[in-house]
Amino acid sequence: MSEQNLTSSGESLIIAPCPVEAVTLTPLTDDPATPCLVPSSVNPIIKIPVVLAERTLQIVVESNIPLNPPASEIKRVFKDAFLTQCKLVPVRFGTEICDGVRTVTRAKLFVEGFIRKDIEYSTSNCNGVIRDRIATVPFSGFAELREGDFFVFPTLGYSFENRSRFINPKNGDTPRLDKYFFENNVYYNEQPYCELISADFFELDFSPCPTEAGASFSTLREKIVLDLTLKVLQVRQVRVDSLGLS
Numbered sequence: 001m002s003e004q005n006l007t008s009s010g011e012s013l014i015i016a017p018c019p020v021e022a023v024t025l026t027p028l029t030d031d032p033a034t035p036c037l038v039p040s041s042v043n044p045i046i047k048i049p050v051v052l053a054e055r056t057l058q059i060v061v062e063s064n065i066p067l068n069p070p071a072s073e074i075k076r077v078f079k080d081a082f083l084t085q086c087k088l089v090p091v092r093f094g095t096e097i098c099d100g101v102r103t104v105t106r107a108k109l110f111v112e113g114f115i116r117k118d119i120e121y122s123t124s125n126c127n128g129v130i131r132d133r134i135a136t137v138p139f140s141g142f143a144e145l146r147e148g149d150f151f152v153f154p155t156l157g158y159s160f161e162n163r164s165r166f167i168n169p170k171n172g173d174t175p176r177l178d179k180y181f182f183e184n185n186v187y188y189n190e191q192p193y194c195e196l197i198s199a200d201f202f203e204l205d206f207s208p209c210p211t212e213a214g215a216s217f218s219t220l221r222e223k224i225v226l227d228l229t230l231k232v233l234q235v236r237q238v239r240v241d242s243l244g245l246s
Helices: none
Strands: 001-007 012-015 045-071 071-096 103-122 128-146 155-157 162-166 174-184 193-206 217-239
Touching: 045 071, 045 103, 045 128, 071 155, 071 174, 071 217, 128 193, 128 217
Parallel strands: none
Antiparallel strands: 001 012, 045 217, 071 103, 103 128, 103 155, 162 174, 193 217
């Protein structure tokens, strides 16, 4: 409750407790700005991330989390999912769309990361403080992406090496072992990558040993089902329609 005093006129004067510093902001003007567009007589080519696929991976993990001091009751558990690795490995190829560039029609998606858990629990003390335990639960696995799972096929350019041999001019029956012609072609690809969309957690938390009311337990066993939804993208060159742009 705030304290109340009376002014000289008898009106109530309210004094707010625990004041902090604050600044009243002045409104600024806000006017529209005209963007500057480069005129183009042809459809320009731009380089942007393209969504290759959008998948929901179901990850099932089990873990034992030690609690020190022991807990008598779990109050709240907050969770977040972190991706530390997401790699697309092609295993089947389609047609060649450009010179030396093929589409990927099937691939393995390798994922690795962890679940960060923030556990709040009470101890056996009747008036004890709420304890906090942060734990990271690692996970890893792979998913199969088939032809029908892609919105747009990934692309992969291949590199090659050639070596040409020579015949011995003094003896046409033997090759030259001291003379070669080498040709190397290296194609640098844009690596597909992932972005997190959402994470749905379903879990069962319990003590491995049944505990009586009022007793404490020092280990929390968790069985977690995580539905992790993510996008698979690749930076690509695409042509856009500039009709009507000026």
